[in-house]
Amino acid sequence: MERKYVLAINPGSTSTKVSLFEENKELKTFKIDHKKQELDNYKRIADQYDYRLNLIKDWLQRENIDLSSLRAVVGRGGLLRPMPGGTYIVSDFMIEDLKIGIQGEHASNLGGMLAKGLGDLADIPSFIVDPVAVDEFHEVARISGLNEISRKSLIHALNIKAVAHRRANEINKDLKDMNLVVAHLGGGISIAPIENGKMIDVNNAKEMGPFSPDRTGGLPMGDIVKMCYSGKYTLNEMKLKVQGEGGLFSYLGTMDGREVEDRINQGDKYSKLIYDAMAYQIGKEIGAYSTVLKGKVDNIILTGGLAYSSYLMEKIKEMIEFIAEVVVYPGEDEMDALNKGALRVINGYEEAKIYETEVDING
Secondary structure, three states: OOEEEEEEEEOOOOOOEEEEEEOOOOEEEEEOOOOOOOOOOOOOOHHHHHHHHHHHHHHHHHOOOHHOOOOOOOEEOOOOOOOOOEEEEEHHHHHHHHHOOOOOOOHHHHHHHHHHHHHHOOOEEEEOOOOOEEEEOHHHEEEEOOOOOOOOOOOOOHHHHHHHHHHHHOOOHHHHHHHEEEEEEEEOEEEEEOOOEEEEEOOHHHHHHOOOOOEEEOOOOOHHHHHHHOOOOOOOHHHHEEEOOOOHHHHOOOOHHHHHHHHHHHHHHHHHHHHHHHHHHHHHHHHHHHHOOOOOOOOOEEEHHHHHOHHHHHHHHHHHHOOOEEEEEEEEOOOHHHHOOOHHHHOOOOOEHHHHOOOOOOO
């Protein structure tokens, strides 16, 4: 049987999404939902491997997709060691790091494990693409201002790299010859300057930068320290305040940008103030990261779910259009990004990276 398909796998906390591609065309996609009581049977994320693998195999059988028709399997990358961006072969060493959760437990750790499991059965390559652990920082960007703490690269790498490649292809340039600022605008907001294809800095969406639908972003440090020692809040309550109940939710009781726009259209001045403030902070952060590139910016890209908001996009553009041409790619298609990452390697446009040679194995 001719091998012509790529299978992409994206494990989430309560679901596993699978998609079958022929080159750039998505032929089939399916979301396998997992009931909480089923997942509660497993103590650790890695323990869910056989359970999820069998469900994927069941789906392949129902769809009459023979493993012998696959060219490659690609999974979403997990919380691995800090690593350069790119498409990686899933190795045994990588699997061990995914199993132990070298930087933490997350459902995405299963992506590489499931890809390798199916890839080994079919005797084909298995890959991951641009995981959240991608770290291409300039060393100067790691300095925080407090000796005990270093700035970390935790970033929406998969979508940011995907839209950067998309823009380079559209204008027939090599990404390695471009400078971009990419703003991923979703539940968390990541803004990254890309210099010659590398993400050399980022705000870390969990801790810094603009506030988002449910995260506070950077806050006045003195006031935060006082809150932490006020005796009013536990550690877990403070964590929830800054991620989960921060941002738009803290002010407006909703995380839905569409609802906020509806309120604005109905004349709600307070909702307009808060939404404008989010746009203001995003624009300001994009401007700051443009200085990292010394103003030599080919394009600014706005992407993610919030990029569907025409109101928000116009507010941000008003602040940043003087820097460079602004391109808007609404939403994020993780399955397509995984497929394209695999295709760049199997079609010979890019060389697959080897995890062991790219990371600090003693770190």
